[in-house]
Amino acid sequence: MKIEFIGADHEVTGSCHYIRVGAVNLLVDYGMEQGVNVFENAELPVQPSKIQYVFLTHAHIDHSGMLPKLYHDGFRGKIITTESTKALCDIMLRDSAHIQQQEAEWKNKKGARTGVWQKVEPAYTMEDTLACLRLFEGYRYGKKYQLCNGVEFRFTDIGHLLGSASIELWLTENADGTAAGCPVGAPEGTITKKIVFSGDIGNKNQPLLKDPEYTDAADYVVMESTYGDRLHEPPKGNYEEDLAAIIKKTLLRGGNLIIPSFAVGRTQEMLYFIRKIKEENLIPELPDFPVYVDSPLAVEATEVFSKEGAQCYDDEAMEFVRKGINPLQFDRLYLTVTSDESKAINTDDEPKVIIAASGMCDAGRIKHHLKYNLWRPECTVLFVGYQSVGTPGRRIVDGTDEIRIFGEPVAVRAEIEVLQGLSGHADKAGLIDWIEGFTAQKPSKVFIVHGEDEAAMSFAKCLREEHGFDADAPYSGTVFNLAEGEYEKVTEGVRIHRKGEDGYVNDMPESGKKRQASSSYTQVRIAEKELSKVIEEGTGLPNRELEELAGELRALAKKYRITEPQHRC
Numbered sequence: 413m414k415i416e417f418i419g420a421d422h423e424v425t426g427s428c429h430y431i432r433v434g435a436v437n438l439l440v441d442y443g444m445e446q447g448v449n450v451f452e453n454a455e456l457p458v459q460p461s462k463i464q465y466v467f468l469t470h471a472h473i474d475h476s477g478m479l480p481k482l483y484h485d486g487f488r489g490k491i492i493t494t495e496s497t498k499a500l501c502d503i504m505l506r507d508s509a510h511i512q513q514q515e516a517e518w519k520n521k522k523g524a525r526t527g528v529w530q531k532v533e534p535a536y537t538m539e540d541t542l543a544c545l546r547l548f549e550g551y552r553y554g555k556k557y558q559l560c561n562g563v564e565f566r567f568t569d570i571g572h573l574l575g576s577a578s579i580e581l582w583l584t585e586n587a588d589g590t591a592a593g594c595p596v597g598a599p600e601g602t603i604t605k606k607i608v609f610s611g612d613i614g615n616k617n618q619p620l621l622k623d624p625e626y627t628d629a630a631d632y633v634v635m636e637s638t639y640g641d642r643l644h645e646p647p648k649g650n651y652e653e654d655l656a657a658i659i660k661k662t663l664l665r666g667g668n669l670i671i672p673s674f675a676v677g678r679t680q681e682m683l684y685f686i687r688k689i690k691e692e693n694l695i696p697e698l699p700d701f702p703v704y705v706d707s708p709l710a711v712e713a714t715e716v717f718s719k720e721g722a723q724c725y726d727d728e729a730m731e732f733v734r735k736g737i738n739p740l741q742f743d744r745l746y747l748t749v750t751s752d753e754s755k756a757i758n759t760d761d762e763p764k765v766i767i768a769a770s771g772m773c774d775a776g777r778i779k780h781h782l783k784y785n786l787w788r789p790e791c792t793v794l795f796v797g798y799q800s801v802g803t804p805g806r807r808i809v810d811g812t813d814e815i816r817i818f819g820e821p822v823a824v825r826a827e828i829e830v831l832q833g834l835s836g837h838a839d840k841a842g843l844i845d846w847i848e849g850f851t852a853q854k855p856s857k858v859f860i861v862h863g864e865d866e867a868a869m870s871f872a873k874c875l876r877e878e879h880g881f882d883a884d885a886p887y888s889g890t891v892f893n894l895a896e897g898e899y900e901k902v903t904e905g906v907r908i909h910r911k912g913e914d915g916y917v918n919d920m921p922e923s924g925k926k927r928q929a930s931s932s933y934t935q936v937r938i939a940e941k942e943l944s945k946v947i948e949e950g951t952g953l954p955n956r957e958l959e960e961l962a963g964e965l966r967a968l969a970k971k972y973r974i975t976e977p978q979h980r981c
């Protein structure tokens with residue numbers, strides 16, 4: 413019974429963990445790496461055709477985005493997730509297949525023009541995706557299910573996205589590591605361990621979704637650390653009122669309000685706020701202002717939210733549902749799907765709110781809306797999410813006076829506003845609060861994943877030093893024996909340096925080659941723990957042996973003590 417860390421180790425994207433229990437091979441998440449890739453990922457230790465199950469924590473592409481590729485490579489098992497995640501994946505993975513195919517087409521066209529190119533194949537096709545979607549099975553929150561001999565599971569609402577879950581897994585096998593030939597529940601001669609995967613942990617007091625729920629017992633926990641080294645800024649004012657003020661001033665001066673937004677999650681939060689603004693009549697001068705959601709994916713996602721929301725909505729949103737009101741619907745909300753509808757938005761003069769993807773302005777229909785509105789001083793562009801370095805969104809927020817859209821320069825004359833306060837992730841305090849919830853059985857080991865290098869390391873340190881957990885941040889390729897409670901293999905991160913991305917050149921021996929050295933320092937820390945166990949257990953030893961041990965330890969300390977500071981020239 414073991415776990416191998418594959419992806420999102422000292423990184424925030426490409427989540428994937430492999431588990432072997434008895435004769436069962438399973439994965440938890442199989443996500444796509446997005447943005448700058450920092451560390452090499454280990455390859456899956458088994459052929460995809462040998463994997464029976466994939467557990468999926470939630471629908472975000474960095475957790476689910478490579479499942480069609482897994483199908484393409486031979487996986488024919490089951491994908492086990494919540495009902496709402498299944499519904500969201502149905503639209504998000506089809507959208508992702510579309511993007512993969514478009515990108516490959518674009519690269520091939522570009523290559524054909526230059527005359528020197530190798531045909532690029534998409535990571536996966538729509539056919540792979542549709543076939544993969546048939547493998548999904550949706551389950552309810554809060555109920556314990558038996559999957560097969562040796563594996564039971566339960567999903568708990570973790571409040572990060574519609575359908576998002578932490579997963580409790582009870583794994584059972586015979587003491588010799590063979591498959592338990594009987595149901596789980598630790599009959600004689602078998603060993604059962606419970607491991608909990610946090611998934612992405614939601615932020616408290618967010619609109620629409622419930623707060624993350626706690627789990628109180630585990631042998632092991634694998635937890636995220638996206639904000640493991642940061643606290644969210646406390647909200648400065650009232651989000652709804654601030655949003656209403658921005659809508660009011662923009663529309664009254666005859667401009668459009670453009671909101672770049674992620675299609676799934678943030679767009680629905682925006683609709684919820686605007687619904688409340690209209691309901692509470694916060695802009696009496698404009699009781700009937702029009703709102704356009706211009707993104708086919710956002711439109712489909714809004715439908716999924718409306719259908720599935722009751723499983724995940726918080727009390728406030730459920731108040732509407734109970735009264736028979738859809739909290740994401742209001743008068744003069746226009747959901748545009750076709751590109752003709754999209755183009756028509758900028759042809760009439762009526763001031764309006766336009767919500768479009770992508771959230772960082774680097775793709776999608778938002779680029780058209782920026783082209784039409786960014787140069788008009790009466791308009792406003794409002795940012796409601798994090799803007800990564802290098803994206804057009806970040807450049808606009810940082811105050812550039814011109815950006816290029818579709819190859820043409822566009823002046824930034826619109827007013828630029830930023831509304832902080834929405835985050836799908838718990839901050840450091842929220843993460844600590846969640847892990848402190850393990851009160852019935854404190855985990856003997858906490859593995860920290862899904863955080864950038866610094867965040868993961870500092871969060872593991874914080875849990876070790878300030879909260880009494882045995883916590884590590886393993887690198888990809890590390891293997892831990894869950895039955896024995898010890899590492900089988902410890903790796904160190906293999907950094908990828910790509911020319912041009914961060915000023916470094918590629919120092920990998922061959923592209924894609926894995927290089928996994930043992931982490932010497934981690935080995936020392938493991939040995940240190942073994943030694944302290946020996947010392948703890950040694951209180952009953954005869955004095956002579958204790959003195960001998962003390963002498964040997966002193967000699968060891970003397971041998972390795974660094975007496976002078978080391979200088980480097």
Ligand SMILES: [Zn+2]
Nearest residue numbers: 470472572612
């Ligand atoms: Zn997520």
